[in-house]
Amino acid sequence: MAIINWLVAPLQYAFMQRALIAALVVGVLCAILGCYVVLKSMAFIGDAMAHAVLPGIAIAYLLGGNLTLGALIAAVIISLGIGLLSRQGTIREDTAIGILFSAALSLGIVLISSIRSYAVDLSHILFGNVLGVSTQDLIVTIAAAIVILMMVAFLYRRFLVVLFDPILAVTQRLKVGLLRNILLIILAVTIVVSIQTVGVGLVAALLVTPPATAYLLTRRLPSMMALSALFGALSSLVGLYASFYANVSSGAAIVFTATMIFLVVFIFSPQKGVVIGLFKRWVGKRQTAE
Amino acid sequence: MKHESDLTSQKPAELRLVNVTVNFGKNPALEDLSLIIPHGICLAVVGPNGAGKSTFFKALVGLLPLASGQIFIHGLPLGHHKDCVAFVPQREDVDWKFPITVKDVVMMGRYLHTGWLRKPSNVDEEAVQKAMMQLGIIDLAKRSIHDLSGGQQQRVFLARAIAQEPHILLLDEPFTGVDIPTQETTMYLLEEMHKQNVTVMVSTHDLNMASQRFEKVLMINRRLIAYGTPDEVFTPAQVRAAFGERMLMLNGAMIVDDCCPHEEMEEEHGYH
Numbered sequence: 001m002a003i004i005n006w007l008v009a010p011l012q013y014a015f016m017q018r019a020l021i022a023a024l025v026v027g028v029l030c031a032i033l034g035c036y037v038v039l040k041s042m043a044f045i046g047d048a049m050a051h052a053v054l055p056g057i058a059i060a061y062l063l064g065g066n067l068t069l070g071a072l073i074a075a076v077i078i079s080l081g082i083g084l085l086s087r088q089g090t091i092r093e094d095t096a097i098g099i100l101f102s103a104a105l106s107l108g109i110v111l112i113s114s115i116r117s118y119a120v121d122l123s124h125i126l127f128g129n130v131l132g133v134s135t136q137d138l139i140v141t142i143a144a145a146i147v148i149l150m151m152v153a154f155l156y157r158r159f160l161v162v163l164f165d166p167i168l169a170v171t172q173r174l175k176v177g178l179l180r181n182i183l184l185i186i187l188a189v190t191i192v193v194s195i196q197t198v199g200v201g202l203v204a205a206l207l208v209t210p211p212a213t214a215y216l217l218t219r220r221l222p223s224m225m226a227l228s229a230l231f232g233a234l235s236s237l238v239g240l241y242a243s244f245y246a247n248v249s250s251g252a253a254i255v256f257t258a259t260m261i262f263l264v265v266f267i268f269s270p271q272k273g274v275v276i277g278l279f280k281r282w283v284g285k286r287q288t289a290e
Numbered sequence: 291m292k293h294e295s296d297l298t299s300q301k302p303a304e305l306r307l308v309n310v311t312v313n314f315g316k317n318p319a320l321e322d323l324s325l326i327i328p329h330g331i332c333l334a335v336v337g338p339n340g341a342g343k344s345t346f347f348k349a350l351v352g353l354l355p356l357a358s359g360q361i362f363i364h365g366l367p368l369g370h371h372k373d374c375v376a377f378v379p380q381r382e383d384v385d386w387k388f389p390i391t392v393k394d395v396v397m398m399g400r401y402l403h404t405g406w407l408r409k410p411s412n413v414d415e416e417a418v419q420k421a422m423m424q425l426g427i428i429d430l431a432k433r434s435i436h437d438l439s440g441g442q443q444q445r446v447f448l449a450r451a452i453a454q455e456p457h458i459l460l461l462d463e464p465f466t467g468v469d470i471p472t473q474e475t476t477m478y479l480l481e482e483m484h485k486q487n488v489t490v491m492v493s494t495h496d497l498n499m500a501s502q503r504f505e506k507v508l509m510i511n512r513r514l515i516a517y518g519t520p521d522e523v524f525t526p527a528q529v530r531a532a533f534g535e536r537m538l539m540l541n542g543a544m545i546v547d548d549c550c551p552h553e554e555m556e557e558e559h560g561y562h
Binding site (some may be wrong): 039154155157158160161163164165166167168170171172173215218219220221224 | 351374376377401407436
């Protein structure tokens with residue numbers, strides 16, 4: 001009974017109900033999209049996009065527009081900018097990302113610090129404020145998640161071929177460039193709707209850590225996505241309760257939980273874990289000794 | 291979305307290259323290549339490292355843009371033909387850490403037949419089973435591609451190429467870095483495909499194999515050096531033109547020292 005009380009108590013508050021739903025939706029969405037991010041080493045792009053939304057939010061506020069829309073436009077501009085800068089071949093992609101990402105972050109901070117009367121705390125943008133999710137935010141988040149997950153399902157084979165084997169994609173006459181851009185835009189939208197939950201600074205962790213954990217346990221993309229979604233949801237759940245009872249930042253608690261799950265799997269995974277690796281080496285040594 | 295009848299009702303493909311130039315960065319990797327490859331032949335593409343063999347193949351499938359010139363498949367410009375081209379990449383070009391099983395990879399070869407959304411049909415399942423059987427990898431169907439040996443990895447991609455039921459089959463260095471049984475399986479398979487009137491093109495460093503087991507040889511070194519039957523192509527003057535210092539004449543036998551296939555410049559080209 002005590003446990004049930006402990007679990008139910010936070011949900012007496014409407015803001016906690018909204019927070020829980022938002023965190024679960026975002027956790028699952030990021031975990032599934034993150035599989036592409038991890039497999040194609042796009043973690044840096046994800047981080048860059050997250051930081052790029054800062055000036056977008058600031059400009060939208062200055063112009064009196066919709067903050068989410070401003071963030072979204074900024075993320076799309078930065079992702080296309082990365083492609084443009086690195087496509088010429090004079091600058092490597094990671095360098096291009098590094099330049100744009102810090103430029104966007106500093107521009108964002110300059111703009112926000114120039115707004116004296118800024119109503120929203122900078123720390124909420126940087127580290128998220130899932131407890132402040134409004135019903136309207138929640139509807140936008142859920143709608144975005146449904147559209148994105150449907151697109152992932154619809155384009156599943158095409159993305160698979162483009163990411164695994166671009167040459168096959170070309171011989172099958174897929175529009176590789178278009179599909180890549182669609183994936184980047186989907187990623188941008190995912191990041192924007194996730195910022196409310198974990199903030200600019202920690203979105204990349206939600207995109208990377210649960211998929212990386214799932215990767216250690218599976219050898220097929222569908223099961224990687226399913227496991228990743230499970231770890232993402234679990235992190236959100238545990239993180240949110242931890243933040244409620246220990247009174248710590250919810251975004252950080254969610255990311256910290258995801259990291260703990262990763263570490264446990266990294267050490268004890270039956271196929272690729274550290275323990276099994278040590279054990280195999282020990283068995284090998286014994287066999288050579290005999 | 292393409293029906294099978296759509297793919298097989300056409301006559302086998304004829305490939306025509308007209309003054310094709312492909313740039314690598316700012317320098318031409320292939321210059322002014324003009325030739326006709328009739329349908330159904332079995333062709334070896336040879337040349338020293340960096341001669342543009344991989345570039346040639348990648349240009350043929352439309353992966354690299356042409357700086358000038360045109361490529362026609364079956365009389366239609368690249369990208370407009372309906373013929374199915376299968377490309378077996380070099381092993382270094384594949385992301386072996388991708389979480390995917392052997393059967394998944396082979397099934398990819400059927401996507402054009404199945405469509406992008408439909409469930410694989412019985413025909414698709416049978417084609418995949420048959421291809422895996424032919425290459426002796428049926429027992430590995432559920433294994434991750436990461437856990438395979440080099441020879442097995444190559445067989446997976448050969449099986450996928452067969453499952454595609456292609457009209458043109460391109461193999462980039464299939465004899466490099468694999469065991470002898472895999473080399474033999476590959477060669478046997480090429481002969482089978484050849485019998486089915488598929489145009490087969492293979493890039494290789496193995497000049498012996500090129501001269502003994504292929505109908506025609508294309509020798510390139512950034513530009514066309516020679517194209518014809520092995521006897522016509524492997525003359526001392528032409529081999530010297532392609533391989534330069536790396537060729538030696540010893541008691542009337544040609545020896546070519548060219549054994550480092552992994553240094554080809556084409557490898558890094560931004561397709562990850």
